[in-house]
Each structure stands twice: as structure tokens, then as C-alpha cells.
Amino acid sequence: MKFLAVSPEAGDWTKLSPLAGAVNHLTEAYARVGTEVLTCSPFYPALLGDISAYSCVFSGIEHLRxxxxxxxxxxxxxxxxxRCDEYFARPAIYGESGYSYSDNHLRFSFLASAALTYCAEIDFQPIAICGHDWGGALVGALAKSVYKDLFGTxxxxxxxxxITYDFHVTEQEIEKIGLSRADFNMDGYEFWGKVSLLKAGLFYASKVLFPSPGYREAMLNSNLPGGLSGFLCRNEKKLKGIQFGVSYPVWDFNIEADLPIEDAKRHARKKLEAHIEKNFDDHLVMYCHLDEESGRTSETLATILADITKLNFFVIVGVSHNSPEGEYYRSVAGQNPGQITTMDISPDDNELKMVLAGADILFAANPREPSASLVLKALAAGTVPLTGKEVGCANLLANYDGDFQNANAMLVDDAAAPDQMLRKLKEVADLFAAAPENWENIVRNAYRFRYEWDRTISQYLITFGECC
Structure with missing residues (x-):
């Protein structure tokens, strides 16, 4: 079984982006099950580190331009x-100083065309083609136009x-990127009078895959601009949510020691206390991670933070040092140092891994991250997530509603509703005080939950098999 995959981000970068990391994990999981995938991405000299380890294995001419x-x-x-240094040897991937490169449509249509040419030249015969995000969207259209004799079926x-990322160009560019002008309409790839590369990917796809079932449902029920919501609803039958996994060798802090999770977390708690120079006493430790994917989490937390300090919680807020939110939470922590502190968000995964390991609760109010991987990372550390039933992977979790035997999460109907989140935190505090052994059972259930990338790939392959 062979597939061609095209992504604007993938490979052995010195520091992986979320997209590159996800594509890499998918590629590695395919390999583990014996599926051969030709994963093509741009050669970015600025991101690949020591390029002396790389060598040219093929030269050719693509057939689009x-x-x-x-x-x-x-x-x-x-x-x-x-590799094409004219297009990809730039300081950034998509643009600089807040502005997109004006030729992004040319750059990434070239990527797709070159990948298809290479595939044909080496006689790699895939049974399907995969594209990732708008930068990989045009490979589907080109397979049905310029390369239809080879890959059209x-x-x-x-x-x-x-879905928030896209690139738009004027209709004068249609032929340059290999699209059919006949499909330039609201039911095709037109978006407010321009060409949408994202919609081109959606339109020409046999199946559109989202990184979690919850994200698929959210997109179908969101008011997206430019008629995109209606477009998705009209194409609902070909939309599918497949939960992305996490890498447990990376995020399970206890994988080597293999201690009972209660013991492992006690050790991790002491390590975290020493790292941040705080004493948690008998408080439950709640961590809240505020980054670009945190959505309305900060607003929700700020609304109820004073009430949380009346409960048995020590709150750690992970926040960017230079953000306005950081200034606010540092000020609040200064007024209540016995129950609140802040940590600067670090690009080092080990820092996040340490704080998740030492925490008891993850406060994740309506995160924007489509796969909700932060929730899965918390579970991998035996940390119980408090989030919404509509969030990413929540449909896979078991909510605590009085039954501690199976519960592994604290879920509310609307994670952006401060009163619901506070009510659930009160439940946690009461449970921990009245029946700590029941709380520990929920922690064990959280730690037992596993969703590896191999499970993701098994669902991908089932989906491919239904269409191939």
C-alpha cells in the first residue's frame, strides 16, 4: 500500500512546528504498520540545521509552469x-513582519507539482494522494488537471x-496554479471573489479529515466567514474527524520508572515545588496553559480566579513573559503568593512535561487547538483535565458525574462558561476532601487512557480503504 503526501511543513527541523510535528508523527506511524508513504515538503535551509547531512538525489522539471x-x-x-531556493530559501515559511509572501500560491502549487512529477519519474505508484492544510491543498487539484493522465483517478x-489558516489570490492567477476555472464559484473554491487555496483542497477532496471528531463538529456548527460554514455543511458527508494521537515516550514522565502513578506523581509534585520554589502544602495543584491556542481560557479563568482561591487549590498559570496576560497574572500572583504563581511558557517540551506531571488538574476552557493535544498530554501525566464536552478529544473521555470507577475527566457543557467551570472545581475539591481514594482512582483512570498515533493511522487506513 503506497500513498503520496504533500505538506508545507514536515521533516527533520531543528524546532518542529505543530503542523510539522503532526505530519512527522503520521509519517512515522505509517512506517510502523508497513505502509509506504512518500512525504514531500519544501527544503527550508533555515529550518533544517546542518544541511551538510542532506544530498540531492534527483533533478527534474515540473509540468505546471x-x-x-x-x-x-x-x-x-x-x-x-x-528544493527550490527561489521559493523556499527565505527567512520564514509563509511571510515576514505580519505580511504573507505575495507569491505563496506559486510557491505551494510548485511544491505540489514537483511532488507529482517526482512521483511519476521514479515510478512510485500510490493508491491515494494526501494533502495537509492549504499549503498542500493544490496537489489534489493538480492530480485532476495537469497530471490527470497519471493520477486523475x-x-x-x-x-x-x-481551518483558520488560508491563502487567497485573485482569479487572474487561476491558470498559473492549475485550477479549473469552471470551479471558480461559491460551491467550488471561490471565497469572497477570490481564490481560496483551502477551499480548493476541500472541494477536490474525496474525504476531508479533521484532527479530532470534536473539531469536525465544531466546524459544522460554527459561523465561519465568507459562506465557509454553508460550504462545509453542504459537503458534510465527506467530512470526518479522526483523533490525532500523542507520543507517549515524550509525554509520559513515568514511562521508564513505571511506578504506581500515585507514587510517581508525588515525586513529580516535589520536583515541581523545588523548581518553582513554592510549597503546595495540601492543595490540589491546578495548571492553566495560556498560549496562542488557549482560546477563551484566560478570560474564563480571570473571571473566577478569586473564587478559586477560596477553594483548596494552588494555581499555576503558564503564560508568555511579554504578553499582557502575563502582566495581569503576575500582578494577581503577587497579591496571593500562597495560592497562585506564574511560569513563563518555554519552547522546551520538558518544562511543560514537568508541570503537567506535578499538577492534579488541567484547566482548559475551550482551547482552540483542533486536536486538543494538551488534554491528551495531561492525561499522559495522570493529570485530570477540566474542559468542555465540545472540545477536541472530549468525546473519547469519561466524565465524572458521581461514578469514579470509570471517570478520567471533568467535563462541562460549555467550558467558556465560568460558572460551570467553577462548579466543577468545587466538585473536585469536595471529592478530594471527602474521598481522596476516589480521586486517586480518577487519576489512575486518566493515566491509563492512551491514544497513540498508531490508533490515528489505523483510522486513516480504514478511511482510505473505504475510498480506494
């Missing part, structure tokens, strides 16, 4: 890089990692 390209490889055979699977 007849431009030369090279294919580069490293000792990691799972990734294939399309293959199904195209389009994974939307985050």
Missing part, C-alpha cells in the same frame, strides 16, 4: 524534500489541521 527543481534526502528516509484526502 515548467520550472526546475531538485529532490533532497537525508539519512532519515521517511522524508523527501523539494486517485482519491484525494485533505487533512485540515487548522
Amino acid at each position: 515548467n520550472m526546475p527543481f531538485e529532490v533532497w534526502k537525508s539519512p532519515n528516509s521517511l522524508h523527501t524534500y523539494i 486517485l482519491p484525494f484526502f485533505f487533512t485540515v489541521h487548522n
Whole structure:
């Protein structure tokens, strides 16, 4: 079984983006089950570190605009890089100083075209084509236009990692990027009078895959701009949510010691106390992570923070040092140092891993992150998530509603509703005070929950099999 995958971000970067990390995990999981995937992404010299480890293995001319390209490889055979320094040897991926590169449509249509050309030239015969986000969206359209004699009958699977990202160009560019002008309408890839690369991916896809069932449902019930909501609803039958996994060797802090999770978390709690130079006493430790994917979490937390300090909680807020939110929470922590502190968010995953391991509760009010991977990372640390039933992976979790035997999460109907989140925290505090052994059972259930990338790939392959 062979697939061609095209992504604007993937490979052995010195620091992975969320998209590159997800595509890498998918690629590695395919390999573990014996599926051969040709994963093509741009050769970004600025992101790949020591490029002396890479070498050119192919040179050719793509067939969309007849431009030369090279294919580069490293000792990691799972990734294939399309090299064109005119397009990809830039300081950033999509743009600089808050402005997109004006030729992004040319850059990423070139990527798709070069990948298809290379696939044909080496006689790689996929049974399906996969594209990731708007930067990989045009491979499906090109397979049905410029490359229709070679790939026109293959199904195209389009994974939307985050629907808020797109790129628009004028209709004068349609032919330059290999689209059919006949499909430039509201039911095709037109968006407010322009060409939407995201909609092109959605339109030409046999199946559109979202990174969690919850995200699929949220997109169908959201008021997205430019008629996109209606477009998704009209194409609802080809939309599918498949939960993205997490890497447990990375996020399970107890994987090597393999202690009973209660003991492991007691050790982790002491380590966290020493790291932040605080004494938690007998408080439950609640962590709230405020980054670009945290959605309305900060607003919800700020509304009820004074009430939370009346309960048996020590609150740790992870926040960017230079953000206005950081200034606010540092000020509040200064007024209540015995129950609140802040931590600067670090790009180092080990810092987040440490705080999740030492915490008891993750406060995640309506995060925007489509796969809700922070919730899965918390569970991997035996940390119970408090979040909404509509969030990402929540449909896979068991809510505590009085039954501690199976529960592994604290779920509310609307995680952006401060009163609901506070009410659930009071339940947690009461349970911990009255029956700590029942709380520990919920912690054990949380730690037992597993959703590996191999499970994600098994669902991908089932979906592919239904269409191929």
C-alpha cells in the first residue's frame, strides 16, 4: 500500500512546528504498520540545521509552469524534500513582519507539482494522494488537471489541521496554479471573489479529515466567514474527524520508572515545588496553559480566579513573559503568593512535561487547538483535565458525574462558561476532601487512557480503504 503526501511543513527541523510535528508523527506511524508513504515538503535551509547531512538525489522539471527543481534526502528516509531556493530559501515559511509572501500560491502549487512529477519519474505508484492544510491543498487539484493522465483517478484526502489558516489570490492567477476555472464559484473554491487555496483542497477532496471528531463538529456548527460554514455543511458527508494521537515516550514522565502513578506523581509534585520554589502544602495543584491556542481560557479563568482561591487549590498559570496576560497574572500572583504563581511558557517540551506531571488538574476552557493535544498530554501525566464536552478529544473521555470507577475527566457543557467551570472545581475539591481514594482512582483512570498515533493511522487506513 503506497500513498503520496504533500505538506508545507514536515521533516527533520531543528524546532518542529505543530503542523510539522503532526505530519512527522503520521509519517512515522505509517512506517510502523508497513505502509509506504512518500512525504514531500519544501527544503527550508533555515529550518533544517546542518544541511551538510542532506544530498540531492534527483533533478527534474515540473509540468505546471515548467520550472526546475531538485529532490533532497537525508539519512532519515521517511522524508523527501523539494528544493527550490527561489521559493523556499527565505527567512520564514509563509511571510515576514505580519505580511504573507505575495507569491505563496506559486510557491505551494510548485511544491505540489514537483511532488507529482517526482512521483511519476521514479515510478512510485500510490493508491491515494494526501494533502495537509492549504499549503498542500493544490496537489489534489493538480492530480485532476495537469497530471490527470497519471493520477486523475486517485482519491484525494485533505487533512485540515487548522481551518483558520488560508491563502487567497485573485482569479487572474487561476491558470498559473492549475485550477479549473469552471470551479471558480461559491460551491467550488471561490471565497469572497477570490481564490481560496483551502477551499480548493476541500472541494477536490474525496474525504476531508479533521484532527479530532470534536473539531469536525465544531466546524459544522460554527459561523465561519465568507459562506465557509454553508460550504462545509453542504459537503458534510465527506467530512470526518479522526483523533490525532500523542507520543507517549515524550509525554509520559513515568514511562521508564513505571511506578504506581500515585507514587510517581508525588515525586513529580516535589520536583515541581523545588523548581518553582513554592510549597503546595495540601492543595490540589491546578495548571492553566495560556498560549496562542488557549482560546477563551484566560478570560474564563480571570473571571473566577478569586473564587478559586477560596477553594483548596494552588494555581499555576503558564503564560508568555511579554504578553499582557502575563502582566495581569503576575500582578494577581503577587497579591496571593500562597495560592497562585506564574511560569513563563518555554519552547522546551520538558518544562511543560514537568508541570503537567506535578499538577492534579488541567484547566482548559475551550482551547482552540483542533486536536486538543494538551488534554491528551495531561492525561499522559495522570493529570485530570477540566474542559468542555465540545472540545477536541472530549468525546473519547469519561466524565465524572458521581461514578469514579470509570471517570478520567471533568467535563462541562460549555467550558467558556465560568460558572460551570467553577462548579466543577468545587466538585473536585469536595471529592478530594471527602474521598481522596476516589480521586486517586480518577487519576489512575486518566493515566491509563492512551491514544497513540498508531490508533490515528489505523483510522486513516480504514478511511482510505473505504475510498480506494
